[in-house]
Amino acid sequence: MSQKSARAQRSNVVRAQRAASLKPFYYGLVVVALIGIALIARSAQHSDASRPGIANVSLTPVKAQGHLLGNPNAPVQILEFADFECPHCGEFATITEPDVRKRIIDAGLASYRYFDFPLPHFENSVPASNAAACAGDQNKFWEMHDKLFQGQPDWSAEGNPKGVFESYAKSLGLDMKTWDACYDSQKHMPEINANREEGLRRHVESTPTFVIGTKQIPGAIPYDMFKAYVDTAAMEAGKVAAQDSTPAKGASAKP
Amino acid sequence: MTRSARMMIALLALVGALVALYLTLFKVGVIGELVCNLGSCERVNTSRWATFLGLPVAAWGLATYLVLLVLALVSVQRDDLERPIAWTLFLLSGWSVGFSAWLTSKELFVIHAICIWCVTSATIMTLIFFASLLELGRARRGEAANSPEAVPPQGVAGGSIRGDARG
Numbered sequence: 001m002s003q004k005s006a007r008a009q010r011s012n013v014v015r016a017q018r019a020a021s022l023k024p025f026y027y028g029l030v031v032v033a034l035i036g037i038a039l040i041a042r043s044a045q046h047s048d049a050s051r052p053g054i055a056n057v058s059l060t061p062v063k064a065q066g067h068l069l070g071n072p073n074a075p076v077q078i079l080e081f082a083d084f085e086c087p088h089c090g091e092f093a094t095i096t097e098p099d100v101r102k103r104i105i106d107a108g109l110a111s112y113r114y115f116d117f118p119l120p121h122f123e124n125s126v127p128a129s130n131a132a133a134c135a136g137d138q139n140k141f142w143e144m145h146d147k148l149f150q151g152q153p154d155w156s157a158e159g160n161p162k163g164v165f166e167s168y169a170k171s172l173g174l175d176m177k178t179w180d181a182c183y184d185s186q187k188h189m190p191e192i193n194a195n196r197e198e199g200l201r202r203h204v205e206s207t208p209t210f211v212i213g214t215k216q217i218p219g220a221i222p223y224d225m226f227k228a229y230v231d232t233a234a235m236e237a238g239k240v241a242a243q244d245s246t247p248a249k250g251a252s253a254k255p
Numbered sequence: 256m257t258r259s260a261r262m263m264i265a266l267l268a269l270v271g272a273l274v275a276l277y278l279t280l281f282k283v284g285v286i287g288e289l290v291c292n293l294g295s296c297e298r299v300n301t302s303r304w305a306t307f308l309g310l311p312v313a314a315w316g317l318a319t320y321l322v323l324l325v326l327a328l329v330s331v332q333r334d335d336l337e338r339p340i341a342w343t344l345f346l347l348s349g350w351s352v353g354f355s356a357w358l359t360s361k362e363l364f365v366i367h368a369i370c371i372w373c374v375t376s377a378t379i380m381t382l383i384f385f386a387s388l389l390e391l392g393r394a395r396r397g398e399a400a401n402s403p404e405a406v407p408p409q410g411v412a413g414g415s416i417r418g419d420a421r422g
Contacts, residue, residue: 022331025262029269036273043277044286121295123368153303157366 066113066195067132067141069105076110076233079211081117081199084128084148085156089208092220093149099223110212110230114145115195117207124161126192131165133188134179140172147172213237258331260390264344264383265327271379272320278313278372291371299370304361312358316376319351323383330390341394344387352377352384 066079078100082089105112116133118125128148135144147168148155155161162183169179182188199209202216209218212226213233221229280286282300289296299305305312323344330340355377362369 018332025265025331029266032266032269033273036270036276040273040277040280040286043290044280157302157304159367 065191065198066115067136067145069101069112069114069142070110071108072111074105074108074111075237076213076230077211078104078110078112078230079115080112080208081115081195081202081204081210082208083117083119083122083125084132084145085122085125085152086119086207087152088220090149090152092208093146096220096223096226100226103223104227104230109234114141115198116192117196117199117204117209118192119207122156124156124158126189127161127165128155129192129195130183130186130188131162131169133191134182135169135172135174136188137182138174138178140174143172144168260386260393261327261330264386264390265324265331267379267383267386268320268324268327271376271383272317272324274372274376274379275313275316275320278376279311279317282311282313289372293369293371295368296370296372299362299366299368299373302361302366304358304366316351319347323347338394341387341391344383345391348380348384348387351380355380 082093100112104110116125116129118129132141132144132148135141148165151164151168155164158164165183166176166180169176202209202211204216204218206218208220209216210221210226210229211217212229213236215229215233217229277286278289278300281289282305289300300313307315326340326344326347330337330344333340355373358373359377362373
């Protein structure tokens with residue numbers, strides 16, 4: 001046997017011995033990886049199970065609460081339950097909502113109501129709802145709504161976000177004395193709580209959640225899907241209106 | 256500190272990768288809610304500091320842990336690459352410990368909330384850093400050549416081959 005081949009053989013044996021001695025270590029790593037992946041999968045499943053799906057809801061008209069946008073007598077009612085500090089709500093408000101407003105609300109296809117649904121783990125949600133409601137006193141709720149969502153990263157981590165909210169109020173040209181007094185008095189808290197209660201009554205569990213006609217849809221859905229729900233709701237509303245009018249005609253035909 | 260330190264780094268990197276994977280899946284929306292009995296994980300992970308260079312910080316963490324895991328596994332197998340790998344482990348984990356410390360300071364002093372998973376990850380990275388520091392010191396001292404776990408000298412190995420050949 002040549003010296004070269006002997007060295008190669010030696011090297012192979014050492015490598016094989018080492019691989020054999022490392023087997024328990026590799027098995028241990030695989031076990032740890034499998035346990036970890038199983039725990040993560042379980043957590044994801046649990047999370048999915050606790051996430052509400054698309055649910056049928058009644059056609060009962062909504063009481064005049066929340067913050068209205070558009071024609072209240074539009075054929076379809078859209079409700080949004082959202083949290084000003086929730087990133088997915090911010091994503092919807094800044095990316096999808098401009099299209100919804102322009103192509104659905106402004107076109108008169110639907111009305112839109114925003115309901116505060118402050119989540120407990122977001123500490124600045126309620127102050128943000130308060131800031132928006134106070135802007136609403138001066139007919140600038142939606143302008144403040146947009147500012148809050150667009151500037152979400154600027155105030156969401158603040159210990160006291162009032163300074164940022166004040167800068168938004170100023171930029172909207174609000175009467176600062178009135179807005180400031182309103183903000184400090186928290187006079188809109190009963191309405192904010194009522195909006196949240198409405199969400200709880202409807203079993204809203206995550207934000208944003210939309211009610212479009214008879215469907216309750218969780219998640220920041222894209223525009224096309226949103227429009228499809230509005231179209232379906234408009235068709236359903238049309239059928240209900242037709243059914244309502246049919247018996248009346250039948251009754252009048254009777255002698 | 257010999258091969259066992261590298262094995263420990265590999266194990267820690269694997270656990271760290273699993274933690275980072277969990278946080279990444281939350282960040283991209285696959286997991287809707289984090290298990291967080293201590294602190295406020297969602298508040299931290301939805302803050303502006305949860306994103307770095309356009310990607311979730313957790314995803315950066317996942318990539319870093321995977322690189323550390325691969326390096327540690329290679330170093331367990333290959334003594335000839337010990338020194339460059341020891342340096343890479345040391346530099347990468349050192350940078351990551353610094354980044355983790357910066358993030359933890361944001362949690363404490365800016366966000367005013369603590370994410371227990373982030374703290375766990377920072378602790379794991381710190382342990383990896385210390386293990387890599389020891390490993391680097393050993394590599395620099397050239398202990399590898401005298402280590403009983405290193406490739407045996409020719410004469411000894413030759414005896415081993417003969418023994419194996421007979422078996």
